[in-house]
Amino acid sequence: xxQAEAVWPDEQMEQVVGNLLRIGVILAATVVxxxxxxxxxxxxxxxxxxxxxxxEPEDLCRPGGIIGNALAFRGRGLIQLGLLLLIATxxxxxxxxxxxxxxQKDWTYLVITLxxxxxxxxxxxxxxxxxxxxxxxxxxxxxxxxxxxx
Amino acid sequence: xxxxxxxxxxxxxxxxxxxxxxxxxxxxxxVIVPLLALVFGVDIRYAVGASLVSVIATxxxxxxxxxxxxxxxxxxxxxxxxxxxxxxxxxxxxAALISPSAxxxxxxxxxxxxxxxxxxxxxxxxxxxxxDPLARRLRLDGTFPTPEGKTAYHVRRVPLxxxxxxxxxxxxxxxxxxSGAFKVLAMDQxxxxxxxxxxxxxxxxxxxxxxxxxxxYLSRGYIDPGLAMPVMLGVLLGSSLGTxxxxxxxxxxxxxxxxxxxxxxxxxxxYKGITGGL
Numbered sequence: 001x002x003q004a005e006a007v008w009p010d011e012q013m014e015q016v017v018g019n020l021l022r023i024g025v026i027l028a029a030t031v032v033x034x035x036x037x038x039x040x041x042x043x044x045x046x047x048x049x050x051x052x053x054x055x056e057p058e059d060l061c062r063p064g065g066i067i068g069n070a071l072a073f074r075g076r077g078l079i080q081l082g083l084l085l086l087i088a089t090x091x092x093x094x095x096x097x098x099x100x101x102x103x104q105k106d107w108t109y110l111v112i113t114l115x116x117x118x119x120x121x122x123x124x125x126x127x128x129x130x131x132x133x134x135x136x137x138x139x140x141x142x143x144x145x146x147x148x149x150x
Numbered sequence: 151x152x153x154x155x156x157x158x159x160x161x162x163x164x165x166x167x168x169x170x171x172x173x174x175x176x177x178x179x180x181v182i183v184p185l186l187a188l189v190f191g192v193d194i195r196y197a198v199g200a201s202l203v204s205v206i207a208t209x210x211x212x213x214x215x216x217x218x219x220x221x222x223x224x225x226x227x228x229x230x231x232x233x234x235x236x237x238x239x240x241x242x243x244x245a246a247l248i249s250p251s252a253x254x255x256x257x258x259x260x261x262x263x264x265x266x267x268x269x270x271x272x273x274x275x276x277x278x279x280x281x282d283p284l285a286r287r288l289r290l291d292g293t294f295p296t297p298e299g300k301t302a303y304h305v306r307r308v309p310l311x312x313x314x315x316x317x318x319x320x321x322x323x324x325x326x327x328x329s330g331a332f333k334v335l336a337m338d339q340x341x342x343x344x345x346x347x348x349x350x351x352x353x354x355x356x357x358x359x360x361x362x363x364x365x366x367y368l369s370r371g372y373i374d375p376g377l378a379m380p381v382m383l384g385v386l387l388g389s390s391l392g393t394x395x396x397x398x399x400x401x402x403x404x405x406x407x408x409x410x411x412x413x414x415x416x417x418x419x420x421y422k423g424i425t426g427g428l
Contacts, residue, residue: 014224021210021357029207029386036157036379044154048376061369079375080368083203086382087368089210090361097228108288113228116358119235123242123365 013100017093024089032082039075063124091120153376160190161380168208168388170411173395173404179205179327180261182381184415187254188422192377194250198326199373202364204385205328209357211386212393222350223292226305226343230315231355234333235362237319242366245324254423257325261416264331265409284308294347303344311341323363328356 066080098113151159167181179201186197245253285291285305293300305311314336318329330352337348367373 014222025207025211025386029383032379032382035375036383039376039379040154040157043376044152044157046153048151048153048156061371076375079379080373083368083373083375083378083382086203086206086210087361087364090206090357093210094228094231094358097224109225109228112232116228116231116235119232119239120358120362120365123235123239123362124369126366126369 013097016100017096020096021089021093024092025086028082028086028089030082031085032079035075035078035080035082037075038078042075087124091117091124094120156190157376157380160186160377161384163189164204164381164384165388165391168204168385169392170388170404170408171385172208172212172389172392180264180412181415182385183257183326184419186377186381188415188418194253195245195367195372196374196377198245198253198324199364199367200377200381201326202322202360202367203373203378203382205322205326205360206357206364207382207386208389209328209330209353209360212353212389221294221346222354223290223343223347224354225288226290226292226337226347227351227354229288229290230312230333230337231358233312233315234319234322234329234355234359237316237321238323238359238362239319239366240316241320241323241325242363242370243323244320245367245372246370248324251423251426253324254419258416258418258420258423260321260325260327261412261419265412265416267331267335282306282308292347294344301344303347304342306342307340311336314340319359319362322356322359323366328360330356 063084066077066084094113094117098110098117101107101109101113163185164182167185171179171181182201182204183194183197186192186200187194192200248256282305285308288308290305290308291303293302295301315333318332318336321327321332322329333352333355334345334348337343337352338345343351364373
């Protein structure tokens, strides 16, 4: 066991993980910030309404739709991309830990870590937007602009 | 008010929440949800979504600082994360089924309980008896650095700890909090893990737990980018300022004030929840 651990000792593993997390947060925050600027530039003057809950439009809820939105330089899409990156950061950490356990040939913990990883991936890819597709389109901003223009 | 003004106000509130949360070690998450729901009148589902995002951000950002000293135990953390992530899923699913008012009341109650629990003095560490067989099988025991060199510790009552972590996960997924204090309590008191190991390991776990429920919230449409953006950025800024100032400020007074604020928020959440103001 000591032999396998010397390949990648626990402490070193944790160092890398710590740095990974920090980089992930910085990257995510940068994307969110840029998206925020875009968003405020386009919608800054509209009236804010967060009191009623209507659920976000579908294309802002799934990873595929979010990337599409972000690539079109829509502010809200870019923000959601940043948030997605943020959520992915701990997921990446768990994936890396699984890799490290595999290198240590620690099969018990590899299995344990893969279990955690599968729960995380399930949560990211499973859910359905509230209300489904029957929800009518509506402009959420008082100045007449809608989600679609970001 | 305009979106720009709202965003600015929200961001400022988030900075303050993050700052106080990191100074007192009580976390910004417990303040964000009441702040959004009570002060800004945001629907509680959006508030919880935004708070989860900020919890991931602060805990992941801060984790690097805790790793260096060699206190945290990756194996304990990963094993218990099975429980917390499953709990977080359960909590996130439950959030869709429970009315917002009920969530508010639960939030207030949890706030009260955790404020009470964290004010109690910590129990003495019992001396090691024979090791727990499950802990030995999973190699959960470890060592941590003390002035006398590396000291060994044994982990006890693993099933109880696992169950408590599941509960902590549910709370995190339902209420948008990190449940850090709850996790530390479970590890320190139930599983007899040394306090410093508990706190550092808990910090690692918080982000993963929040990510499990945040994924569900995102795909359900509970995360509004317009809200999450200022909250995430504000809390990050506030908590990094807080850690910088940490050394020079006498935290005991701050903690006391913060506890009063939490009590007030808890009371208000319960009241509003019961009277249907939310």
